[in-house]
Structures are given as structure tokens and as C-alpha cells.
Amino acid sequence: MTTWYFNYGSDRLGPFDEKQAIDQARQNSNGHCWRQGFTDWLPISQVAELRGDAPAAAAPPPPPPVGPGAAHEIDYQIFGEDMQFVEVELDPGESAVAEAGAMMYKDAVVQMETIFGDGSAQASQGGFMDKLVGAGKRLVTGESLFTTVFTHGGPQGKAHVAFAAPYPGTIIAAKLSDYGGRLICQKDSFLCAAKGVQIGIHFQKKILTGLFGGEGFIMQKLDGTGLTFLHAGGTVVQRDLKAGETLHVDTGCLVALTDSVHYDIQQAGNVKSVIFGGEGLFFATLTGPGHVWLQSLPFSRMAGRMLASAPQRSGGSSRGEGSLLGSLGDLLDGDNF
Numbered sequence: 338m339t340t341w342y343f344n345y346g347s348d349r350l351g352p353f354d355e356k357q358a359i360d361q362a363r364q365n366s367n368g369h370c371w372r373q374g375f376t377d378w379l380p381i382s383q384v385a386e387l388r389g390d391a392p393a394a395a396a397p398p399p400p401p402p403v404g405p406g407a408a409h410e411i412d413y414q415i416f417g418e419d420m421q422f423v424e425v426e427l428d429p430g431e432s433a434v435a436e437a438g439a440m441m442y443k444d445a446v447v448q449m450e451t452i453f454g455d456g457s458a459q460a461s462q463g464g465f466m467d468k469l470v471g472a473g474k475r476l477v478t479g480e481s482l483f484t485t486v487f488t489h490g491g492p493q494g495k496a497h498v499a500f501a502a503p504y505p506g507t508i509i510a511a512k513l514s515d516y517g518g519r520l521i522c523q524k525d526s527f528l529c530a531a532k533g534v535q536i537g538i539h540f541q542k543k544i545l546t547g548l549f550g551g552e553g554f555i556m557q558k559l560d561g562t563g564l565t566f567l568h569a570g571g572t573v574v575q576r577d578l579k580a581g582e583t584l585h586v587d588t589g590c591l592v593a594l595t596d597s598v599h600y601d602i603q604q605a606g607n608v609k610s611v612i613f614g615g616e617g618l619f620f621a622t623l624t625g626p627g628h629v630w631l632q633s634l635p636f637s638r639m640a641g642r643m644l645a646s647a648p649q650r651s652g653g654s655s656r657g658e659g660s661l662l663g664s665l666g667d668l669l670d671g672d673n674f
Contacts, residue, residue: 341387344369344378355386362387409433409531411564413510421508422501423529423566427489434536435500435529437483443498446491451483486532500529504636506570509592514562516628521600522557522567522593525636531563567593571634578625586621589635598627 341358342351345368353361362370362381369378370387381387411433412426422441425433434452443449489496502508508528513520521539530536539558559565569592576584578598585603594600602619623629 339372341370341372343381344371359387409533409563411531413564413566415508415510419505419507420502421506422499423508423510424497424499425487425529427487427496427498429489429491429493432486432488432532433498433500433529434532434534435485435487436527437485439500439503439528440485440487441499441501443487444496446489446494446496447498448488448490450486450488452486484536488532500566502528502568504568504570504639506568506632506634507573509567509569509573509630510564511567511593512562512564513559516595517597518560518562519596520559520565520593521596522559522630523591524555524557526567526569526592527557527559528566528568530559530561530565534559534561534563534565567630569630569632570636570639571632574631574633576629576631578623578627578629580626582625584623584629586623586629586631587635588619588621589637590631590633591621591623592630592632594623594629595627597625598629599624 339355339358340352341355341361342349343353343358343361344350345365350361358370358372362384366381366387368381370381370384371378409431411431413423414426415421415423427433427447437451440449487498511520513534527536537558537560539556573592578584588602591600601622601624603622604619
């Protein structure tokens with residue numbers, strides 16, 4: 338409820354509610370008034386709300402369109418332990434951008450629009466070539482050509498939309514403005530973000546790093562100032578690296594890093610370690626300064642264990658031999674029931 342005060346020289350009246358304030362203004366408009374939101378006392382005759390010819394409390398205007406480097410301010414809450422989802426709270430006019438198929442539920446007032454490209458303000462407001470370039474970047478990183486924008490289309494109140502992780506793990510919330518406005522992450526980790534965050538590509542500069550770095554030549558690049566949500570497998574570990582400090586990481590366990598961290602690869606020991614160590618040929622070397630996020634269970638490792646544990650049919654040309662779908666088909670053939 339809005340509370341009003343009136344000042345008539347040495348006399349100060351109030352507090353009044355809106356109806357009482359309108360009545361007081363009609364009785365005597367030769368003074369000044371104040372309510373929360375005013376920076377100073379205003380002449381009563383100049384305040385339209387007290388003349389009765391305007392709504393007493395106008396709805397707050399929607400946020401202005403985001404410009405380069407800016408993003409909508411959204412609130413959120415993460416639910417769950419190892420099967421997490423994030424619920425985003427939107428004010429009127431606010432939007433969130435998500436990967437296609439990530440939505441879990443939404444309020445009816447939330448409008449959903451499919452965007453060709455990354456869904457950022459720059460891509461959605463630019464021309465066809467801008468949209469084509471944005472879509473091409475997503476295609477190169479192995480993502481869908483389209484993203485989905487969820488916008489609170491109502492006149493007032495709060496609205497909610499939730500996004501679920503695609504496999505067991507942890508959702509990471511990071512505000513890009515806290516990390517220099519840019520994060521480099523593995524290409525399948527992005528879940529959703531505030532509208533205005535740009536989703537691009539990051540090329541590994543060294544050939545060996547690209548070939549053996551676990552994520553290939555191409556990783557995702559998130560630019561902007563707003564909130565972004567990443568998904569990681571298993572448990573997430575965060576490390577702050579000091580200048581010159583180096584951390585050795587399994588290439589699949591890297592989720593994201595700030596732009597200031599130097600990323601390279603190194604051979605995993607001698608020939609015996611490579612052959613019998615079970616850790617692969619190379620591991621990643623991360624050198625500070627900067628912040629890194631690591632995951633305990635990469636999806637590739639989990640899928641590999643599932644594939645190795647799936648029963649295989651004997652015979653050189655059995656259906657789907659060597660594939661997880663073929664093994665599941667073998668289970669349903671009848672020989673195992």
C-alpha cells in the first residue's frame with residue numbers, strides 16, 4: 338500500500354492511504370506531497386495520481402530491451418540433490434533463454450518463443466545474416482540450431498519457469514559479471530541463462546590441445562553480464578588458481594573456466610603409465626590466475642561404463658552389436674526373459 342504525506346508550510350499531515358490522499362488533495366492543493374519513490378517533495382497540483390485523472394498506482398514498466406553486454410536480472414532457486422532442476426523467477430517483461438527441450442514446467446503467463454540462433458538480444462534484433470551466424474556457431478558446437486526464449490508476458494506479479502538437467506549431476510549458477518564477463522565451458526554443459534547472454538564458440542589455439550583435449554577444437558563461450566546455468570555430472574568442485582599455479586585434470590572432468598586461465602594438455606607419464614594407468618594418453622593442465630569448475634562424473638565416462646556392462650549377443654552380425662541400443666534390444670528379444 339502506498340503511503341502519502343502532505344506539507345503545508347509549517348503543517349505536515351499524514352500518513353494517508355491513496356483514497357485519503359486524493360481527498361486531502363481535493364480539499365487543499367496549495368502544498369507539497371511525498372510518497373515512497375519520490376526523490377523530493379512535489380507540488381500537489383503537479384501529481385496526476387492525486388488529481389483522480391490517473392491510476393493511483395501505475396504498474397511498473399517492463400525492463401528495457403537489453404543492449405550489448407547487458408542481460409535481464411532474474412531470480413532463481415535450485416531444487417534437488419543429484420537430480421537437480423532450476424526454477425527461474427521472472428518479472429513482467431523479463432526473459433530467460435534455454436536449450437531446446439530443457440523446460441520442465443512453466444506458468445501459463447510465460448510465453449515461449451523459438452529463436453533461430455542463440456536467443457540473445459543481439460541475435461534476435463539483428464538481421465538474417467546475424468541470426469545465421471549465431472545458428473552456425475551453435476551447430477558447430479553440436480547443439481541445436483534453435484534456442485527457446487521464455488518471457489513473462491503478464492502485466493504484473495511474478496512468473497516461474499523451470500529447467501531440468503539432462504542426466505544426474507549438479508547445476509552451476511554463475512553470474513558472468515563476477516568472472517570478467519566471459520566463461521569458457523564444455524560444449525554440452527549450457528542449460529539456460531538470462532536473456533542477453535551470448536552463446537558463442539571458442540577455438541583451441543594449439544592443434545594438440547584441440548586433438549587430445551577431451552573437448553576437441555571447439556568449446557562454448559558465454560559472454561555478457563547476466564546469470565547463466567551450467568550442468569555438470571556428479572559432484573562439482575571449484576578451484577581458484579593463483580597466478581602461476583597449475584592443476585592437472587582429466588580432460589573429461591573439466592566443466593568451465595574463466596578466460597584468464599591458460600588451458601593446455603600434457604602427456605600422462607611414461608609409456609607404462611599410458612598403457613596400464615587407465616587415465617588416457619593426456620590430461621589437461623590449467624594454469625592460473627582464474628577460476629575453474631570440475632565434475633566428478635563426465636557423461637562420457639558414465640555412458641562408457643553402461644556400454645561396457647551391457648550384455649552382448651555372440652555372432653558376428655547380431656543386431657546393434659557394440660551399441661547400447663542394440664544391447665537393450667537383445668534384452669527384449671525373449672532369450673533373457
